[in-house]
Amino acid sequence: MASLAFSSTSASPVALRGRPNKLAIGVAQSGACHVSARGSDRKARLFITRAVAVEKKVSRFEDVAMAPPDPILGVSEAFRACTNESKLNLGVGAYRTEDLQPYVLNVVKKAEKLMLEKGENKEYLPIEGLAAFNKATAELLLGADNHSIQSQRVATVQGLSGTGSLRLAAAFINRYCPNSKVLISSPTWGNHKNIFNDAGVPWSEYRYYDPKTVGLDFEGMIADIKAAPSGSFILLHGCAHNPTGIDPTPEQWTKIADVLEEKGHTPFFDVAYQGFASGSLDEDAFSVRLFVERGFEVFVAQSYSKNLGLYSERIGAINVICSSSGVANRVKSQLKRLARPMYSNPPVHGARIVANVVGDPNLFSEWKAEMEEMAGRIKNVRKRLYDNLSQKDKSGKDWSFILRQIGMFSYTGLNTSQSENMTNKWHVYMTKDGRISLAGLSLAKCDYLADAIIDSYHNVN
Amino acid sequence: MQAQTRLNLSLLHQDQALFSPHLFLVTLVITPTRTILFNYSLSQKRTLYLKNLAFSSKLQFSARENIERKRRRTRGTKMAFRAMISSRATQQSKWVPSAGVARQMSSWFGHVEPAAKDPILGVTEAFLADPSPDKVNVGVGAYRDDNGKPVVLECVREAERRIAGNLNMEYLPMGGSSHMIEESLKLAYGEDSDFIKDKRIAAVQALSGTGACRLFADFQKRFLPDSQIYIPVPTWANHHNIWRDARVPQNTFRYYHAETKGLDFSSLMEDIKNAPNGSFFLLHACAHNPTGVDPSEEQWREISHLFKSKNHFPLFDMAYQGFASGDPERDAKAIRIFLDDGHLIGCAQSFAKNMGLYGQRAGCLSILCDNEMEAVAVKSQLQQLGRPMYSNPPVHGALIVSTILGDPELKKLWLQEVKGMADRIIGMRTTLRENLEKLGSPLSWEHITNQIGMFCYSGMSPEQVDRLTNEYHIYMTRNGRISMAGVTTGNVGYLANAIHEVTK
Numbered sequence: 027m028a029s030l031a032f033s034s035t036s037a038s039p040v041a042l043r044g045r046p047n048k049l050a051i052g053v054a055q056s057g058a059c060h061v062s063a064r065g066s067d068r069k070a071r072l073f074i075t076r077a078v079a080v081e082k083k084v085s086r087f088e089d090v091a092m093a094p095p096d097p098i099l100g101v102s103e104a105f106r107a108c109t110n111e112s113k114l115n116l117g118v119g120a121y122r123t124e125d126l127q128p129y130v131l132n133v134v135k136k137a138e139k140l141m142l143e144k145g146e147n148k149e150y151l152p153i154e155g156l157a158a159f160n161k162a163t164a165e166l167l168l169g170a171d172n173h174s175i176q177s178q179r180v181a182t183v184q185g186l187s188g189t190g191s192l193r194l195a196a197a198f199i200n201r202y203c204p205n206s207k208v209l210i211s212s213p214t215w216g217n218h219k220n221i222f223n224d225a226g227v228p229w230s231e232y233r234y235y236d237p238k239t240v241g242l243d244f245e246g247m248i249a250d251i252k253a254a255p256s257g258s259f260i261l262l263h264g265c266a267h268n269p270t271g272i273d274p275t276p277e278q279w280t281k282i283a284d285v286l287e288e289k290g291h292t293p294f295f296d297v298a299y300q301g302f303a304s305g306s307l308d309e310d311a312f313s314v315r316l317f318v319e320r321g322f323e324v325f326v327a328q329s330y331s332k333n334l335g336l337y338s339e340r341i342g343a344i345n346v347i348c349s350s351s352g353v354a355n356r357v358k359s360q361l362k363r364l365a366r367p368m369y370s371n372p373p374v375h376g377a378r379i380v381a382n383v384v385g386d387p388n389l390f391s392e393w394k395a396e397m398e399e400m401a402g403r404i405k406n407v408r409k410r411l412y413d414n415l416s417q418k419d420k421s422g423k424d425w426s427f428i429l430r431q432i433g434m435f436s437y438t439g440l441n442t443s444q445s446e447n448m449t450n451k452w453h454v455y456m457t458k459d460g461r462i463s464l465a466g467l468s469l470a471k472c473d474y475l476a477d478a479i480i481d482s483y484h485n486v487n
Numbered sequence: 488m489q490a491q492t493r494l495n496l497s498l499l500h501q502d503q504a505l506f507s508p509h510l511f512l513v514t515l516v517i518t519p520t521r522t523i524l525f526n527y528s529l530s531q532k533r534t535l536y537l538k539n540l541a542f543s544s545k546l547q548f549s550a551r552e553n554i555e556r557k558r559r560r561t562r563g564t565k566m567a568f569r570a571m572i573s574s575r576a577t578q579q580s581k582w583v584p585s586a587g588v589a590r591q592m593s594s595w596f597g598h599v600e601p602a603a604k605d606p607i608l609g610v611t612e613a614f615l616a617d618p619s620p621d622k623v624n625v626g627v628g629a630y631r632d633d634n635g636k637p638v639v640l641e642c643v644r645e646a647e648r649r650i651a652g653n654l655n656m657e658y659l660p661m662g663g664s665s666h667m668i669e670e671s672l673k674l675a676y677g678e679d680s681d682f683i684k685d686k687r688i689a690a691v692q693a694l695s696g697t698g699a700c701r702l703f704a705d706f707q708k709r710f711l712p713d714s715q716i717y718i719p720v721p722t723w724a725n726h727h728n729i730w731r732d733a734r735v736p737q738n739t740f741r742y743y744h745a746e747t748k749g750l751d752f753s754s755l756m757e758d759i760k761n762a763p764n765g766s767f768f769l770l771h772a773c774a775h776n777p778t779g780v781d782p783s784e785e786q787w788r789e790i791s792h793l794f795k796s797k798n799h800f801p802l803f804d805m806a807y808q809g810f811a812s813g814d815p816e817r818d819a820k821a822i823r824i825f826l827d828d829g830h831l832i833g834c835a836q837s838f839a840k841n842m843g844l845y846g847q848r849a850g851c852l853s854i855l856c857d858n859e860m861e862a863v864a865v866k867s868q869l870q871q872l873g874r875p876m877y878s879n880p881p882v883h884g885a886l887i888v889s890t891i892l893g894d895p896e897l898k899k900l901w902l903q904e905v906k907g908m909a910d911r912i913i914g915m916r917t918t919l920r921e922n923l924e925k926l927g928s929p930l931s932w933e934h935i936t937n938q939i940g941m942f943c944y945s946g947m948s949p950e951q952v953d954r955l956t957n958e959y960h961i962y963m964t965r966n967g968r969i970s971m972a973g974v975t976t977g978n979v980g981y982l983a984n985a986i987h988e989v990t991k
Contacts, residue, residue: 085831085857086765086800090710093867096874099661120657128655135652142651145644147637149629150845153608186694186877193876197732202599220875224705257595292595323595337658338882349594359602366605367728368701368876369694374846375883 105455113453116462137382153362155184156377162384178351181358188329191344196225240427264297265310266433269461294325305401339376414476444482452478614962622960625973642901646890661870663692664885670892671851689865690853696837699852704733748934772805773818774940777968802833809841813909847884915974922983959985
């Protein structure tokens, strides 16, 4: 590998002045410097044999390649760079009002005002986060009277929104269940794979989306989960599946639970949209509560980015519902041990906002009302889009899947080139898998979008 | 939770025969050590042990069968463990599912041991639990005013007033707030730094100092997988956790001289020289944690010179800029020396202490590159590492930092307040030393005023520290580190007396 290694006594790497591009200088495995000499070989070697102290060092990160743009967050960046008037950002799942403006919830503004007045200090939180927040979040998820909470079987640790909470759980699985793998849906949120890869947890996929029906491939899902080795972790979206918007029905959830029980799998829920999907916090928690009732040990990652609009505050939690309080205590202590070398303790601001909103009955009711409004707007937009598509599209294609899907996203069924056409021709920014974020769509723009979708679907391959 | 943990441990100790050697490792881990050199976690050690044991029998079975056997085996162990626990009538509540539902009698996570208390943050927990009115917390490094109360700086309050209610909460870009990054770099590299102008610095907003170090460690692992990190002895305990969890091998270099309670400069230089060329070194830019012992300017120059000839990479952990001497420019001297000498450095900055933003997790990781193109590539990779950890960093702290540093008035106020904090600490150092000398202590206490920053390495032994805690309700880490920020005119006399009593 080292083409020309010279002894480490003349230890300085040499940058050839005036010719930085012709010589690649890097640090080889042994720690000695090697030079891959091109062009004027002899001259280069003569120069290098001199032990010269450099004024300007050559970086050892020379060979670091440019990372590809993130498929989701990269869309927003591209949107911002676009100058066309009719541009539409249906990329990242951040809620917009009918005027396509970002929305800070009223309850959040009130909570922040309260916090400003209280003037609390900014001391470090404990590693597991704000106690008031942890209590509130577990109760929100499971219901305050849930047996698992009453018997202290829930280990809750505040995390950096959904991503951070998933990462803590993944790191835990890597350390304590090193022979287990995770099954994720096909498709799923793009960052799931990154999280498990970086945590060193092997994963495979189970069938989920059926392009023919633009619905759930239930048989395929059950078969793949059954085929997985016993004791696998099955990553399930609690509600409002991202990116498809397709959720199992209650009956299907029951059957899924049956299979997990049969195979001794552990359910691992990603709950990023509680309250946001149907408008009701309890209804959206149905799937998680079902599994807990049935006696499973469950991992649940929560996020308040969407339902409280706290995107950039990075507030969420990882909950592990265990079979005994002793286990829960120990699991919690190990989650903390994983968090400490990642960020020491979580950020306080978002946690306080949530605790204030949930802790005050008035603010809590107000929040529920605002959530219903947000979910309501999305349902209206779905309806309008469906109406426009059905009217405009003369081919007789059934677009009703848009109505059946739920939550912020809709899987349009467009393929990569069709999605690219949406962007290139119509300036509609979306991810290449055909996912559109309805939260970024207004009633006024449904017409335009319908045209774009019909054109891309029928005229592009 | 604490009681529960202790109870479980005592059970383990009693029944060692049932579970054999790995329990000894549990007791090892419980003792807080100031330098933790294991590269393996407890569970990894346990796994290795069990693997060795099972290996010979494992060979006769197929992979699938082995998985089944293992599951049955660990279940059996868990059941026995469970029986042992319940037979001692603990307070664990056991959930019995009603008829017709899934039986989850034994947990998948029954084998998870309780983690040891974090040596630093565990001190505050113990302090909070103590009912004594005389208790003193000189454990965690969080600044306190002369009344022992946490402080929110005026400039921070003003910044919060300005940012309240007028901004949305959209996701920051993956690299964080560009405004905050810009201001952080100016602070570290200099207002008029050419490196900033030439866009040669790859920088991302990070989750305070911890997050910045972790990002760098992960970056090091991914792009220089054969590299190691050299960490001073002693250092902040979490440094070891960070590079261990990032799976980067660690080495140490000598730093603290126990006899003089100062810098062991000759050993330091020797270790730097003996390290293979091109090694990565973690350096504390100012106010070394936990010793408070910094190299002098002249010594920094010599270190820089030696680094050059060895082609080492310096990563500066700067958690106390402004907090050490009261002057941020002065506290960045070491970094500026290295930059002038042509080093390409890394820098992990934290605003936890110098802006009092502890819980906001505001920090910055920067890496000085060869040119703009490289900086863009490196930054993109740092973002790539952050994405599966937390997607994008929290906004609130970043807004506070950029509001303060970006406004000349607020920045001036901040500089005054940070000087105020540093001055109070320097004053307390003087007072503590004077008190100890007045008490007639036979030992030398000049290191208290020689050291700088938030911490004082007292030189006390763990046993002496335990006495301080048990007899005097004074809480500090067992390595004898005193957080001077927790010392007030109200408690300095009591503290001096207690220290004198346990050391005479």
